[in-house]
Amino acid sequence: MATTITPPIPDEIDRLFRRKRLMSLGLPALVFAYLVVVVFALGIPEALDRAKWKNASILMSDAISYKTILERQNRGGAVAVSIENEKSGTYGENNWPSWIQKDGDIIDVSLQENITVSINEDIVTLDVPEYGVIRTEISRRGLKTDYPDDADLPLWVNASKTRFTAVLPGGRLTITKSKTSVFRYAAGWELFFFTMDSPYYGKSNGEIIGMMFGVGEAADGQSHFLAIVNDVWNNKIWHHNKVAWAIGETVLMAFLGTVLSAIIALPLAFLAAINFSPAKTVRFGVRRLFDFLRGVDHLVWTIILSRAFGPGPMTGALAMLITDIGSFGKMFSEALENVDNKQIDGVESTGAKGIEKYRFGVIPQVMPVFLSQVLYYLESNTRSATVIGAIVGAGIGLLLTQAIITQKNWEEVTYYLVLIVLMVMVMDYVSGKIRGWLIHGSD
Amino acid sequence: MTSNSNIVLTGYIAEVTRRRLYNGISLALFVVILASGFAVAEDRNAGGFLAGLTSLGDFPAIVLKESWTKIDEFPAHFITYFPALMETLNIAAVSTLIGAIIGVFLSFAATRGLAHYPAAIPYIRRLMDVMRAIPDVVIALILIFVFAGGVIPAIIAISFHTAGALGKLFSEVNENADLKPLDGLASTGATWTQKMMFGVVPQVLPNFVSYALLRLEINIRASAILGFVGAGGIGYELRNTMTWGQGKYDNAMAIFILLFGTIILVDQLSSMLRNRLTGKQ
Numbered sequence: 048m049a050t051t052i053t054p055p056i057p058d059e060i061d062r063l064f065r066r067k068r069l070m071s072l073g074l075p076a077l078v079f080a081y082l083v084v085v086v087f088a089l090g091i092p093e094a095l096d097r098a099k100w101k102n103a104s105i106l107m108s109d110a111i112s113y114k115t116i117l118e119r120q121n122r123g124g125a126v127a128v129s130i131e132n133e134k135s136g137t138y139g140e141n142n143w144p145s146w147i148q149k150d151g152d153i154i155d156v157s158l159q160e161n162i163t164v165s166i167n168e169d170i171v172t173l174d175v176p177e178y179g180v181i182r183t184e185i186s187r188r189g190l191k192t193d194y195p196d197d198a199d200l201p202l203w204v205n206a207s208k209t210r211f212t213a214v215l216p217g218g219r220l221t222i223t224k225s226k227t228s229v230f231r232y233a234a235g236w237e238l239f240f241f242t243m244d245s246p247y248y249g250k251s252n253g254e255i256i257g258m259m260f261g262v263g264e265a266a267d268g269q270s271h272f273l274a275i276v277n278d279v280w281n282n283k284i285w286h287h288n289k290v291a292w293a294i295g296e297t298v299l300m301a302f303l304g305t306v307l308s309a310i311i312a313l314p315l316a317f318l319a320a321i322n323f324s325p326a327k328t329v330r331f332g333v334r335r336l337f338d339f340l341r342g343v344d345h346l347v348w349t350i351i352l353s354r355a356f357g358p359g360p361m362t363g364a365l366a367m368l369i370t371d372i373g374s375f376g377k378m379f380s381e382a383l384e385n386v387d388n389k390q391i392d393g394v395e396s397t398g399a400k401g402i403e404k405y406r407f408g409v410i411p412q413v414m415p416v417f418l419s420q421v422l423y424y425l426e427s428n429t430r431s432a433t434v435i436g437a438i439v440g441a442g443i444g445l446l447l448t449q450a451i452i453t454q455k456n457w458e459e460v461t462y463y464l465v466l467i468v469l470m471v472m473v474m475d476y477v478s479g480k481i482r483g484w485l486i487h488g489s490d
Numbered sequence: 491m492t493s494n495s496n497i498v499l500t501g502y503i504a505e506v507t508r509r510r511l512y513n514g515i516s517l518a519l520f521v522v523i524l525a526s527g528f529a530v531a532e533d534r535n536a537g538g539f540l541a542g543l544t545s546l547g548d549f550p551a552i553v554l555k556e557s558w559t560k561i562d563e564f565p566a567h568f569i570t571y572f573p574a575l576m577e578t579l580n581i582a583a584v585s586t587l588i589g590a591i592i593g594v595f596l597s598f599a600a601t602r603g604l605a606h607y608p609a610a611i612p613y614i615r616r617l618m619d620v621m622r623a624i625p626d627v628v629i630a631l632i633l634i635f636v637f638a639g640g641v642i643p644a645i646i647a648i649s650f651h652t653a654g655a656l657g658k659l660f661s662e663v664n665e666n667a668d669l670k671p672l673d674g675l676a677s678t679g680a681t682w683t684q685k686m687m688f689g690v691v692p693q694v695l696p697n698f699v700s701y702a703l704l705r706l707e708i709n710i711r712a713s714a715i716l717g718f719v720g721a722g723g724i725g726y727e728l729r730n731t732m733t734w735g736q737g738k739y740d741n742a743m744a745i746f747i748l749l750f751g752t753i754i755l756v757d758q759l760s761s762m763l764r765n766r767l768t769g770k771q
Contacts, residue, residue, distance in 0.1 A: 082587065355549065356538075
């Protein structure tokens, strides 16, 4: 029974093992070598040197916190307290937050860790318990600052004759000849629902819900419910109405692009399907047209169409429409080539002709496939509509690029991102549900 | 008998009429929604549809005309823009690699039977949904604030999106993997990493590579678009020549040809490779 192993087999096994070992070690090594080469070819070390890490921390903290600003005009002496310098986020003269105390001309601001700033007209004293008192006097000639000891300045202070800055825990003090300002940071997105000019500002959630569904009227005789909805909808800082419009515009672009392209692609697909096409040349021509529409990128169509139609949502929808005619045309014609001829024969035997034959013999067979592809594209086009919107200037993509370009409204950028993610997830869910319903029958 | 069939017939006709009525109403409703939606979009657009339609060919005509008169400069342009093209391709390749590596780990963590912490599966899946939902252009635009342009925002943005997208596809592949080799390995005392390495990876690798190649095709396009918004590569050159306008349209055309020629070439190569990997000749 025992078969003698002929010599070539161990050799071959050895060879295979060697090859395998080489592959399993060599391939990762090759990938690693490529990464190392590319890091230098793309100039990544230099790019990392150029990076402004301070901007990263500004971005992060601004995305999830807001600052309240107390600002004194040193010429004239006017004092204003506001949130993020917003007009509709300015506190009334008598409604300053409790951490600002006004006593005659002296304004006392308390920050975290028992740090206080006291502004007495042109004399600003900063009291840091662990360090001491820094006193700055503002005059027409410049700033004069006294420190508790004449040793080195602490790292958190940056001072010159024209500008004094102290970066404090949870806040910041800046003094120039024209302005004295104190920032105090707090977590969250302030004024998200009500701006300060709304009568509902500062009320607790329970109170608001109670007022919405309780009795009583707002000042102008409107019901509380409408007044509350109106104040939130027309919020002057977060612009919820504009944002809702933008999301709607983005979905509209995706909807128009997808549905119109499907409608246009359907008759063309018949011309491109081998079993329905009137002539070989027609089929060849239509198929090359599909390839062309699909192959030229979104980006190119967007550029060409922007020149003709100008910026806006219609341009975005048309850019999607053109590419999708190509994709749908190809997929539809493939589905049409797979139809069962028996059904068509059956319909034909009842005397159906021309359009009736297609309507009752072909369409019912391919409709579920078509619709599920259309729904899938609707969902993926919602994703692309954000990006196309950024290029053609429409929808949430436009708002997002505008907010990013200001380089300071990072909380708005975060808000829009959350909305985009929700929008895509909702579209994903809805289209998945409808697709499941189409495939598994209506129940 | 006849009266019976009459009842059936009238019932059938009533049913058909009702159905036609409903179909007609929903079709009309659909057309109204579509038409009014289009009207809204046109209303909010800078230029109208019909006016734009007549001038659709103007811009391509200008570009083609200028390119034709300077056709002899094209070889020089190709050489000029070749490094930028390589940059775009490298961004795409590196991002696909990084994204695929992260995606492999995410996919194992998100597959029942393979995950180290099964309780975390739903969270990992939601995380991948979010990673896929955020457009790469948006991440790149935000990162430009920190990195001041260049290739890093593009690499991070595309890798992030790719990790989410490939993680999902990979985990679908994992779900079809045979779990018996895992039991065998477990009986020899293999750790989780060893079980994945020797039990799962050999089964799923061809599909993983095939999906990664498909993603590479998508990422080359994404990398070109990211350049267009300011993150380096040939897209950046394209935007510069486009905004320059008349006088540099030949450069723009050369970049078009270079970029889309490459895209088609890579698409063909990768689809050949993918067919071989998944056993479809």
